[in-house]
Amino acid sequence: MSGLEGIPIHIQTAPHAGANAQAILAELETALQALLDTGKEHSIDLRSLPLLPGELDYLQHTLGTGEVRVEIDALGKSDVRETAYRGVWWVAHYNTLDEVMAEFIEVSFCPDIVRAQRDDVRESLDALSARLAGNEE
Amino acid sequence: MSRRPTVAEQLARQGVSRRAFLKFCAAAASLMALPPSMAPAIAEALGKLRRPSVIWLSFQECTGCTESLTRSHTPTVESLIFDMISLDYHHTLQAAAGTAAEQAREDAMKEAGYLVLVDGSIPTRDGGIYSTIAGVTNLQMLKDALANAAAVVSIGTCAAYGGIPKADPNPTGAKSVQALMDEGLVPRKPVINVPGCPPIPTVITGVLAHYLTFGEIPELDSLGRPTMFYGDSIHDRCYRRPFYDQGMFAKTFDDEGARKGWCLFELGCKGPTTHNACATTKWNNGTSFPIESGHGCIGCSEPDFWDAGSFYTALSAPADPLTLATSATVAGAAIGVGMSFVNRAKKGAAKSGHETATLKDLEK
Numbered sequence: 248m249s250g251l252e253g254i255p256i257h258i259q260t261a262p263h264a265g266a267n268a269q270a271i272l273a274e275l276e277t278a279l280q281a282l283l284d285t286g287k288e289h290s291i292d293l294r295s296l297p298l299l300p301g302e303l304d305y306l307q308h309t310l311g312t313g314e315v316r317v318e319i320d321a322l323g324k325s326d327v328r329e330t331a332y333r334g335v336w337w338v339a340h341y342n343t344l345d346e347v348m349a350e351f352i353e354v355s356f357c358p359d360i361v362r363a364q365r366d367d368v369r370e371s372l373d374a375l376s377a378r379l380a381g382n383e384e
Numbered sequence: 385m386s387r388r389p390t391v392a393e394q395l396a397r398q399g400v401s402r403r404a405f406l407k408f409c410a411a412a413a414s415l416m417a418l419p420p421s422m423a424p425a426i427a428e429a430l431g432k433l434r435r436p437s438v439i440w441l442s443f444q445e446c447t448g449c450t451e452s453l454t455r456s457h458t459p460t461v462e463s464l465i466f467d468m469i470s471l472d473y474h475h476t477l478q479a480a481a482g483t484a485a486e487q488a489r490e491d492a493m494k495e496a497g498y499l500v501l502v503d504g505s506i507p508t509r510d511g512g513i514y515s516t517i518a519g520v521t522n523l524q525m526l527k528d529a530l531a532n533a534a535a536v537v538s539i540g541t542c543a544a545y546g547g548i549p550k551a552d553p554n555p556t557g558a559k560s561v562q563a564l565m566d567e568g569l570v571p572r573k574p575v576i577n578v579p580g581c582p583p584i585p586t587v588i589t590g591v592l593a594h595y596l597t598f599g600e601i602p603e604l605d606s607l608g609r610p611t612m613f614y615g616d617s618i619h620d621r622c623y624r625r626p627f628y629d630q631g632m633f634a635k636t637f638d639d640e641g642a643r644k645g646w647c648l649f650e651l652g653c654k655g656p657t658t659h660n661a662c663a664t665t666k667w668n669n670g671t672s673f674p675i676e677s678g679h680g681c682i683g684c685s686e687p688d689f690w691d692a693g694s695f696y697t698a699l700s701a702p703a704d705p706l707t708l709a710t711s712a713t714v715a716g717a718a719i720g721v722g723m724s725f726v727n728r729a730k731k732g733a734a735k736s737g738h739e740t741a742t743l744k745d746l747e748k
Contacts, residue, residue: 321403346669359406
């Protein structure tokens with residue numbers, strides 16, 4: 248017997264299944280409008296919601312896969328994927344043991360985590376300048 | 385305190401980028417049940433935070449709470465222990481043993497303002513001799529530790545409410561930390577209760593992260609629990625709630641209803657009277673929680689859960705809201721909401737009442 252498939256239990260989806268996912272889609276619609284109107288970014292923490300079994304898959308399936316996929320390697324991996332709805336991003340943060348630490352749906356032109364951070368850029372400039380000046384090996 | 389580096393300095397020293405720090409803060413916000421927009425505020429607060437000293441005292445307990453903590457993954461327990469706090473004493477996790485271990489505890493207590501974490505209840509009968517560490521009773525050790533403490537976090541139902549050691553007939557006279565303060569047996573300090581048997585790992589780290597990040601006690605309910613994790617009942621956030629609202633119940637553990645994942649209320653689920661984050665945070669890295677695995681909630685984060693009747697008897701209802709509770713099992717959403725309201729409002733009454741509702745006795 249391999250995994251749960253071997254156990255003859257069938258989960259019947261509850262009445263109103265998908266209601267939570269529908270609510271999230273409606274929230275994304277509002278957020279996209281706000282992004283266009285005011286540039287305001289939005290983020291939904293998927294772990295804070297009581298999703299029915301299967302609803303997360305439904306949401307992922309409905310939003311689909313877009314053109315951009317970014318893998319970040321910082322304190323473990325992060326996976327940033329644009330969905331088929333441009334401007335809607337699926338962001339998953341993993342720890343060094345590859346366990347999900349947090350999962351968000353973000354609405355923005357580009358998720359903040361992808362950009363280089365100002366203080367890091369300043370340090371890079373200093374490091375590069377020092378190298379050119381021959382102060383570093 | 386001034387010689388301790390800030391968390392940001394600590395991370396920078398380890399070559400951690402701001403991007404990684406931002407990711408850490410986003411995960412921390414999720415962990416603390418804060419909106420994602422709070423991540424920058426967390427980053428700022430952590431940038432100034434100096435690693436506070438933490439003393440963890442294990443009394444009458446089974447080590448289940450420590451087991452739970454060491455399985456918390458967000459952030460990893462290593463990063464919590466080594467980056468955010470200075471865990472100066474924990475007799476299960478520390479390397480030191482014997483007199484060296486007790487010396488570490490006494491040294492940590494010299495500098496006021498540390499945080500005390502307690503798991504396990506404290507025996508008081510016969511001078512508290514039923515649980516001692518290095519010849520010192522738990523009661524005396526707690527008294528000493530609280531003298532210069534900033535606050536105390538009671539981890540697990542034993543420390544928060546007495547738990548299983550306090551269960552009838554309570555042979556050791558076990559009491560919770562709060563009860564000892566109320567009786568004037570130990571110094572009074574701010575208490576955060578983090579009950580559960582054990583508490584959800586990420587709830588333990590989330591509460592600690594909140595206190596350490598913002599330096600203040602989070603909002604608490606009437607039983608001293610942080611409302612961010614214990615504000616809703618299991619029932620209110622349960623994915624099986626729609627079945628309850630439509631009167632669709634499993635009657636035994638292997639009937640059609642059980643197989644289809646219907647509501648477990650009649651099989652003794654304590655979800656309606658239990659406040660915890662299991663239904664949303666879940667267990668084992670967010671895999672599932674007891675109800676999702678087909679077993680009702682046993683109410684382990686509530687006071688006296690062990691003495692509150694069988695885990696398999698449908699919730700008792702005190703005489704007053706009895707009619708309401710009974711009709712709720714067959715009626716719709718509106719009454720379901722009323723039911724959880726009654727349960728919350730009449731928690732004390734429900735404890736002493738214990739008149740079984742008209743549902744059949746499932747243990748027969």
